[in-house]
Amino acid sequence: MNILNKEQLRATDQHTIQVQGIRSWDLMERAARELLKAITREFPHGEFSILCGPGNNGGDGLALGRMLKEKGINTQVFLLESPKYSEDNLENQKLLEEFEVFNLEKLPELWPDSIIIDALYGFGLRTGLGIEWKALFEKIEGRTCLAIDLPSGLLADELTTSPYVKADIVYTFHCPKKAFFAPEHGIESFEIIDIGLEKVGDGNYQYLADVHLLLNQPSRFAHKGTLGQALLVGGSKGMTGAIDLATKAALRGGCGIVKVYGPGCTPDLPSEALVQRDINLEYIKQTPTIDAKTTAIGIGMGMSHNGQEALLEFLSVLPPIPLVLDADALNILAKHPEKIPTGAILTPHPKELDRIVGTSKSSFERWEKAEKLAKKKGIYLIVKGANTHIFFPDGKILVNSSGNYGMAKGGSGDILTGLLTAILAQGYPIEKALPLGVYLHGLAGDIAAETLGHDAMNAGDILTFLPDAWKLLRRRACTTSKYPRRSTEQRELL
Ligand SMILES: NC(=O)C1=CN([C@@H]2O[C@H](COP(=O)(O)OP(=O)(O)OC[C@H]3O[C@@H](n4cnc5c(N)ncnc54)[C@H](O)[C@@H]3O)[C@@H](O)[C@H]2O)[C@@H](O)CC1
Ligand SMILES: Nc1ncnc2c1ncn2[C@@H]1O[C@H](COP(=O)(O)OP(=O)(O)O)[C@@H](O)[C@H]1O
Ligand SMILES: [K+]
Structure with missing residues (x-):
């Protein structure tokens, strides 16, 4: 299994969309459906609080929130206030009946016993997050936390010393990310979620399988x-x-x-x-x-x-x-x-x-x-x-x-x-x-x-x-x- 960096992931995403004749929104639906299966299998009696960011990682969180609610599972969804959202994020906002907008001055009111789902940022983060994020991350520390694709704040391919979410399990799409192997980052558990992306050749950096x-x-x-x-x-x-x-x-x-x-x-x-x-x-x-x-x-x-x-x-x-x-x-x-x-x-x-x-x-x-x-x-x-x-x-x-x-x-x-x-x-x-x-x-x-x-x-x-x-x-x-x-x-x- 190839271990892809963020540029290769983006290219694989685009290639899949072309070859399979689907929209990027379909891929997000697929990702959310697979997440739904993995999370409800692991936590069949859980209730969830989802924190969503402005990009496609946030879009995944919104789509998952919709699917959890459709199944009658107690779920609260929070969306980070932002001047700009990705297209698929906006599309998913329209499909979700109820969610609350929050910002770093007005942190979300989380249910006391819910499982946190971190869908703030994925591999699209350009640089590490600033210290203004610490208050939110400290608020969720110590609670069961599941990260979608990457713990938010963690850079996919390099050492991260800035704040990031401490997640118990990372549900990561397609392949593990290089950052998961660095002991410094303390990623204890990750599960690879197959979302049917097309394979683009054999890379020179691989995770042993088969x-x-x-x-x-x-x-x-x-x-x-x-x-x-x-x-x-x-x-x-x-x-x-x-x-x-x-x-x-x-x-x-x-x-x-x-x-x-x-x-x-x-x-x-x-x-x-x-x-x-x-x-x-x-x-x-x-x-x-x-x-x-x-x-x-x-x-x-x-x-x-x-x-x-x-x-x-x-x-x-x-x-x-x-x-x-x-x-x-x-x-x-x-x-x-x-x-x-x-x-x-x-x-x-x-x-x-x-x-x-x-x-x-x-x-x-x-x-x-x-x-x-x-x-x-x-x-x-x-x-x-x-x-x-x-x-x-x-x-x-x-x-x-x-x-x-x-x-x-x-x-x-x-x-x-x-x-x-x-x-x-x-x-x-x-x-x-x-x-x-x-x-x-x-x-x-x-x-x-x-x-x-x-x-x-x-x-x-x-x-x-x-x-x-x-x-x-x-x-x-x-x-x-x-x-x-x-x-x-x-x-x-x-
Ligand atoms: N294979 C794929 O490519 C797939 C990707 N998906 C999801 O899409 C994610 C990637 O989505 P995006 O490319 O939209 O990226 P993200 O959602 O990770 O982040 C992009 C957002 O972060 C903002 N941002 C970037 N650097 C920042 C910084 N230093 N401080 C604050 N904000 C910053 C950008 O302005 C943008 O709003 C993946 O991690 C995954 O969760 C899934 O939907 C399924 C398929
Ligand atoms: N946390 C760990 N997870 C997986 N494998 C581990 C872990 N710690 C050690 N190992 C494996 O155990 C072996 C330890 O090797 P080494 O440090 O040379 O031990 P020794 O010199 O005592 O024989 C290596 O193959 C290493 O990959
Ligand atoms: K995340």
């Missing part, structure tokens, strides 16, 4: 050689947990063989993994034989001088296979950015990225720097967090749609590294492997949160539910249930 379409179907004749070999390199004295988690994730990642190279102190790992230990006890000193389809390095390597030397030596002898660099490898490379290999996959969390590109004043600045770095160095950057962003060397950016705050526990990132390495080992091209791995990891986290709750779940639970996440994706792709070649025994097991 990830199951990326799945390969291994052959019935597959063997451990054809399913690929992954090599994980990492661990150091006192930091062996990370390689343990990464190994377990790789073993649930679908590849044929998982190899691990660590220092002598590497603990016992699951017996399915082929573990090779360095002659040195506390840290990796030698370069392992790299006999694998893909490799990941860095996990719990430590920042000792010896660890740094080993990493740089390893990079200098690496054959051209996909390379995942995580954790300490990133910290080491932050000191030697010229040594970051072209084509490598780096998986930093924001702090690790800051060590490479310098600190940023906002998420927007960090995203810009990540985009530039990926292009300049020809690398793939997976910047982790809520809505992990994947930056490609050609400028494409994918934003993850799975995952939750229950995953914000130590070790979650190590699991992603192991999983990505295993997926790459199977021969998935990087362009497919990264979204597939990032999405699956989040999906396993979502199933863990659903089953165990966000509070109690830990990183290991992402591993526990990885099989369910794979199965869910396979079911979506219909690749498990349709094959006639399944034996009777296999069918009975289903």
Whole structure:
């Protein structure tokens, strides 16, 4: 799903009107009808106070008000006094029998228990709102508030530091807006409302959807050689947990063989993994034989001088296979950015990225720097967090749609590294492997949160539910249930 900026949204709107032979008013009716469904489904017993602005966002609010009233739902509608209203706004004013006009000196008298619907401004806002809006926004703060398209005052594509509505749920049309992904804005919940806009090509900024379409179907004749070999390199004295988690994730990642190279102190790992230990006890000193389809390095390597030397030596002898660099490898490379290999996959969390590109004043600045770095160095950057962003060397950016705050526990990132390495080992091209791995990891986290709750779940639970996440994706792709070649025994097991 393309993530569109406000200019692209306007163009999509116009294109839809032309192609579908409808009026912009029809689109507003469609938007209001879909909003009506979503809101009454979520709040079947609510009464509503709608605040409408002068543009088309306000028009949506007026149309929704009319539809709520027609359904016999208690609704009060307020319209901001303005010298100029949009055409569709005026049209909707005519169709609504009763509404009150308000201004910032004469604030609306809201019912005490109603749900507020914010339809003041959408993506049409040119600049942030002034402080004169604070009194109104404070009046509705603390009440249940639903924003139409965007919380009013929030700019769709940039950092907003001026006042905006604090909404509990944003019902946003067609696609999420860039501003929703910035932690600074605190957008906790948004729901995408499909209003049947025409798709205008594949943009270079996308929200992950339909990830199951990326799945390969291994052959019935597959063997451990054809399913690929992954090599994980990492661990150091006192930091062996990370390689343990990464190994377990790789073993649930679908590849044929998982190899691990660590220092002598590497603990016992699951017996399915082929573990090779360095002659040195506390840290990796030698370069392992790299006999694998893909490799990941860095996990719990430590920042000792010896660890740094080993990493740089390893990079200098690496054959051209996909390379995942995580954790300490990133910290080491932050000191030697010229040594970051072209084509490598780096998986930093924001702090690790800051060590490479310098600190940023906002998420927007960090995203810009990540985009530039990926292009300049020809690398793939997976910047982790809520809505992990994947930056490609050609400028494409994918934003993850799975995952939750229950995953914000130590070790979650190590699991992603192991999983990505295993997926790459199977021969998935990087362009497919990264979204597939990032999405699956989040999906396993979502199933863990659903089953165990966000509070109690830990990183290991992402591993526990990885099989369910794979199965869910396979079911979506219909690749498990349709094959006639399944034996009777296999069918009975289903
Ligand atoms: N895909 C689409 O394009 C659709 C858009 N719709 C709605 O239309 C909205 C966009 O409508 P508009 O383009 O009319 O824009 P808005 O309704 O977001 O805002 C426009 C109004 O804000 C005023 N304004 C702009 N900057 C201001 C500022 N800094 N301070 C105070 N006032 C300011 C303008 O003078 C104008 O009156 C969307 O957010 C959505 O809610 C829907 O009707 C359905 C389809
Ligand atoms: N609030 C959140 N919502 C969704 N995913 C999250 C959230 N917080 C963390 N995660 C995910 O958990 C993982 C944490 O990785 P990282 O910070 O490297 O952890 P660690 O170094 O402890 O392994 C990332 O994949 C990240 O996307
Ligand atoms: K709004």
